[in-house]
Amino acid sequence: MIKSRSFLKFDATRVPSPCFVVDEVAVENNLKILNRVQEESGAKVLLALKAFSMFSLAPLITRYLSGTCASGLHEAQLGYEEFGGNSQQGEVHTFSAAYSEQDLQEILKISNHVVFNSHSQWQRFQPQVQAAKALRPELRFGLRVNPEHSEGATPIYDPCAPCSRLGIPLSQLDTSQLDGISGLHFHTLCEQGFDALDRTLTAVEQKLGDLLPTLEWVNFGGGHLITDPSYDVDALIQRIKAFQKQYSVQVYLEPGEAIAIRTGVLVSEVLDITHNTMSLAILDTSATCHMPDTLEMPYRADIFEAGEADERAHTYRLGGMTCLAGDVMGDYSFDQPLAIGQRLIWDDMSHYTMVKTTTFNGINLPALAIWNSETDQLKIVKAFGYQDFRNRLS
Numbered sequence: 001m002i003k004s005r006s007f008l009k010f011d012a013t014r015v016p017s018p019c020f021v022v023d024e025v026a027v028e029n030n031l032k033i034l035n036r037v038q039e040e041s042g043a044k045v046l047l048a049l050k051a052f053s054m055f056s057l058a059p060l061i062t063r064y065l066s067g068t069c070a071s072g073l074h075e076a077q078l079g080y081e082e083f084g085g086n087s088q089q090g091e092v093h094t095f096s097a098a099y100s101e102q103d104l105q106e107i108l109k110i111s112n113h114v115v116f117n118s119h120s121q122w123q124r125f126q127p128q129v130q131a132a133k134a135l136r137p138e139l140r141f142g143l144r145v146n147p148e149h150s151e152g153a154t155p156i157y158d159p160c161a162p163c164s165r166l167g168i169p170l171s172q173l174d175t176s177q178l179d180g181i182s183g184l185h186f187h188t189l190c191e192q193g194f195d196a197l198d199r200t201l202t203a204v205e206q207k208l209g210d211l212l213p214t215l216e217w218v219n220f221g222g223g224h225l226i227t228d229p230s231y232d233v234d235a236l237i238q239r240i241k242a243f244q245k246q247y248s249v250q251v252y253l254e255p256g257e258a259i260a261i262r263t264g265v266l267v268s269e270v271l272d273i274t275h276n277t278m279s280l281a282i283l284d285t286s287a288t289c290h291m292p293d294t295l296e297m298p299y300r301a302d303i304f305e306a307g308e309a310d311e312r313a314h315t316y317r318l319g320g321m322t323c324l325a326g327d328v329m330g331d332y333s334f335d336q337p338l339a340i341g342q343r344l345i346w347d348d349m350s351h352y353t354m355v356k357t358t359t360f361n362g363i364n365l366p367a368l369a370i371w372n373s374e375t376d377q378l379k380i381v382k383a384f385g386y387q388d389f390r391n392r393l394s
Contacts, residue, residue: 002302003262003348006373010265012343014378017269018285018366022350025373026263027057030227031064034258037226037233038066041240043251046093047083048222049075051256051351055082056370056381061259067091067112069222069254073103080110093219093254095144095185097165099125108132108139115142115185115219118168119177129180142183142219145170149188149203154297157190159221170207182216183249184208189223191257194232197224198239212247219252226258257351264350265304266290266366270342271321278331279316281338286320288327289363291349292356295326302347306332314338322361359389 002008006023015021034045044066055078067090068079076094084090094107095115104125107114109132116122122129122143133139146167152158159166167186188200197220205212212218225231240251268285287294294301309315309331316338320327357365365384371377 002304004265005262007265007304007345007347010345010371010373012267012345015267015369015380016367016383017267017343018283018290018364019267019369019380020264020349020354020366021267021369021371021378022054022057022260022264023371023373024057024060027260027350028060028064030259030261030263031061033227033233034255035064037237037240037253041237041251042244043240043253044091046091046252046254047079047259048254048256049079050355051222052260053078053355054350054368054370054381056368058082058084062090065090065259066252067093069093069095070111072096073107076107076111085110085112093252101125101128104128108136112138113140113142113183113217113219115144115183117144117166119143119174122181123177133180140182140216141180142185142217143168143173143178143181144185144187145173145208147186147188147200147203147207149200151188151192151196151200152190154190156296159187170204173208175211178211183218184211184215185219185221187221187223189221191225192223193225193228193230194235194239197236201239201243212249215247215249217250217252218243218247219254222254222256224253224255224258225261226253226255227261228258260350262348264348264353266346266349266353268344268346270338270340270344273316273338273340279314281316281318282321283318283329283344284321285346285366286322286327286360286363287329288320288322288324289358289360290320290366291329291346291353292358293352294329300330301349303332304345304347306334306344309333318344320363322363324360359392362389364389 046067046069062084068083070076079092085092091112093113094111144167146169150160268283272282274280312333315333318329367383368381
């Protein structure tokens, strides 16, 4: 089923190919839902830049959300410079599985919350932490914990899988090393609904019930698919309110996909049609370069006006233009034969796409565009070329 429904009548020939196109109206609709959670629950919602970093939409996003969360120095800098951190209008929260001393020095200057992944890093960097705290008393520090409660269906995206390097297992949390720690962060979800969060919170409360009232804040992490039509937003609001009241803490949520889901597409073009046992179509986009989650998750991306193999009259295996044999999107069927130069529209391509693109094989990056589905205004925000590839190399 097509998710980015505002694009059903979008003319794909209006943009260069390949091109990511984001509907700012759809983004705002998601933001309104997230803002409702903030207003009615008292929680603060942050944009997870690892999922969606389109800072051209920062003015819109900062109207609704409380800030950004970063996975390292460069994302923290982006949040600080583009999403209101430098004006104190938006908080910047930073977590990394491990910090280098050089990166941490800069992170401490621009973040509101800095979360450590281990007791050892927290202790190792105490001189830097104390110096930063002296200069910025408002700076807060936290630890990421592993609730040892797994909700993930796909191991590569399960932070609580066996042998996970993410977070201190609750069985190893040393409460004697919490001096200076004002909050805890955990993350167990991936594209999941309220029930999975509810079970996680129950596990956390069972194991940390005595510690929670001593904290200032608790970050519930990301993976909350709050803006999906099936998500029980009312239950989330009530659960947060109860949690904050019981433990007297500020709750943070840091969704990424929920902000960008159903908001964008990837336009591509058919470059060639060949045959080897079955009909093959080679596109100017690439699974490995432009939509790697289709290979990593893996999942099958939907195409407008296309079906499963053999569902419609003409079936093709669609592949990218790289040398990787596995650069294949899958088998799709169409009512009419594909033609060279024909545009295809890939559905729901805003989140975890633009942030993951590569120039493997020297393949060009897709252009970036913002469209308004109400006014039909279209802006090509950025186009890429040889210099973008060359400047990454030496």
